Amino acid sequence: MRIHAIETGRVQIKQAQIAGRGHGLRRQIQPIVSLEWADWVPVYAYAIEHAEGVIVVDTGANAGLKSLPRWHPYFQLAVRFDIEPEQEIGPQLRTLGIGARDVKTVVLTHLHIDHDGGLAHFPDSRILASSDEIARASGIAGALLGYLPNRRPKWFDPEPLVWQRRPCGPFQRSAWITKAGDVIAVPTPGHTPSHVSVIVRDGAETIMLAGDASYLEATMLSGTIDGVSGDEAAAKATLADIRDLCAQRPTVYLPAHDPQAAARLSERRAVPACDDRRTQMPAAVAS
Numbered sequence: 001m002r003i004h005a006i007e008t009g010r011v012q013i014k015q016a017q018i019a020g021r022g023h024g025l026r027r028q029i030q031p032i033v034s035l036e037w038a039d040w041v042p043v044y045a046y047a048i049e050h051a052e053g054v055i056v057v058d059t060g061a062n063a064g065l066k067s068l069p070r071w072h073p074y075f076q077l078a079v080r081f082d083i084e085p086e087q088e089i090g091p092q093l094r095t096l097g098i099g100a101r102d103v104k105t106v107v108l109t110h111l112h113i114d115h116d117g118g119l120a121h122f123p124d125s126r127i128l129a130s131s132d133e134i135a136r137a138s139g140i141a142g143a144l145l146g147y148l149p150n151r152r153p154k155w156f157d158p159e160p161l162v163w164q165r166r167p168c169g170p171f172q173r174s175a176w177i178t179k180a181g182d183v184i185a186v187p188t189p190g191h192t193p194s195h196v197s198v199i200v201r202d203g204a205e206t207i208m209l210a211g212d213a214s215y216l217e218a219t220m221l222s223g224t225i226d227g228v229s230g231d232e233a234a235a236k237a238t239l240a241d242i243r244d245l246c247a248q249r250p251t252v253y254l255p256a257h258d259p260q261a262a263a264r265l266s267e268r269r270a271v272p273a274c275d276d277r278r279t280q281m282p283a284a285v286a287s
């Protein structure tokens with residue numbers, strides 16, 4: 001299976017958003033009040049060339065994000081985008097020879113602005129997202145939480161993911177995206193309460209398209225939650241589940257903003273600690 005990492009521009013956020021500092025409200029206010037900007041990081045979306053049609057996981061940013069609503073303190077003080085129209089996902093897919101009509105399915109890990117920003121390029125695709133995330137990201141309440149529902153295309157009406165009791169590694173529930181069952185969504189709550197990730201099983205290799213489950217592979221490994229997750233325990237449990245998955249099978253871990261993600265994908269380089277831990281695990285781990 002060919003998988004493409006598509007860099008839709010760059011984003012700059014605070015160091016305290018990438019690696020949360022302190023606990024509770026203090027941790028959650030740091031991304032806004034801290035003055036310590038992190039380096040610019042990529043905004044990745046992913047495209048999977050699958051026999052059942054191309055699947056896009058997250059749609060990245062758009063050039064309109066260079067101008068953000070001034071009334072929201074997060075937009076005013078905590079985030080900056082650097083992206084030109086030709087860096088949006090649509091033109092980049094065309095360069096790869098993938099037209100909008102080739103994309104049968106779009107899966108959104110969550111609806112933050114740098115994940116739903118390229119939706120306008122997919123008017124004919126089936127769009128899947130968690131029903132609770134769709135509700136959370138809507139209306140005035142959604143805007144207060146830092147979503148931009150008014151900038152989504154008018155036709156945006158995603159199909160809710162339907163969870164089944166079909167375990168995938170440590171994840172007890174899953175939603176198959178392909179009939180073949182080789183592209184699967186799993187719940188990874190934390191960054192947002194109903195955040196999802198997509199697991200691709202390509203022969204012996206497992207690739208996890210993790211959205212913002214963590215910003216970096218390193219923070220996933222160290223169990224360091226970000227600065228915006230509301231539920232600290234849920235976020236930590238998700239990072240532990242991801243480490244369990246990596247321990248059970250070699251997993252290439254690809255969050256949306258990890259500067260090393262594209263290199264790891266092209267080399268199919270699994271999380272290193274996973275290989276170490278796998279040797280200590282029982283060989284048979286179902287599905």
Ligand SMILES: [Zn+2]
Nearest residue numbers: 110112191212
């Ligand atoms: Zn996010």
